[in-house]
Amino acid sequence: MSSLRPLSRAIVGSCISQILSIILKTPVVVFMLSILAPLVPGYISYRTTSFFVSGQYRQAVTSVTLVVILALVISIGMASGSVVLKLYHSYQRHQKEKNDQCQLALVKNLDKLFF
Numbered sequence: 249m250s251s252l253r254p255l256s257r258a259i260v261g262s263c264i265s266q267i268l269s270i271i272l273k274t275p276v277v278v279f280m281l282s283i284l285a286p287l288v289p290g291y292i293s294y295r296t297t298s299f300f301v302s303g304q305y306r307q308a309v310t311s312v313t314l315v316v317i318l319a320l321v322i323s324i325g326m327a328s329g330s331v332v333l334k335l336y337h338s339y340q341r342h343q344k345e346k347n348d349q350c351q352l353a354l355v356k357n358l359d360k361l362f363f
Contacts, residue, residue: 254287254318255325261287262329280326289318 265279292315299308 255321255328257287258283258322258325259329259332262326263333266330266333284322284326287322289315292318 261283262280265276265283268274268279269276292311296308296311296315299305299311
């Protein structure tokens with residue numbers, strides 16, 4: 249359950265950074281880094297290092313597993329945000345083409361009726 253929060257935040261953050269990069273015409277990395285910074289598990293990483301240094305290897309391995317899982321979840325979320333936005337743009341483009349085809353068919357039918 250705790251890994252769903254960073255995933256959802258990473259997806260939303262990725263979408264926001266993509267949109268801001270388009271609006272402000274800057275590289276998306278600028279916004280990705282600012283959104284990524286609070287998601288990185290810094291304290292957990294520090295605690296993992298502390299466990300290794302103090303010789304508490306069992307707790308260190310558990311903590312390393314958590315850090316790796318969180319890092320994977322965050323990276324999957326960032327990639328998923330880009331995919332979600334591309335799917336949305338593709339859907340919009342498809343709907344526009346569909347509407348254009350319907351309008352063209354309507355105009356052709358009206359031409360047949362009146363001319």
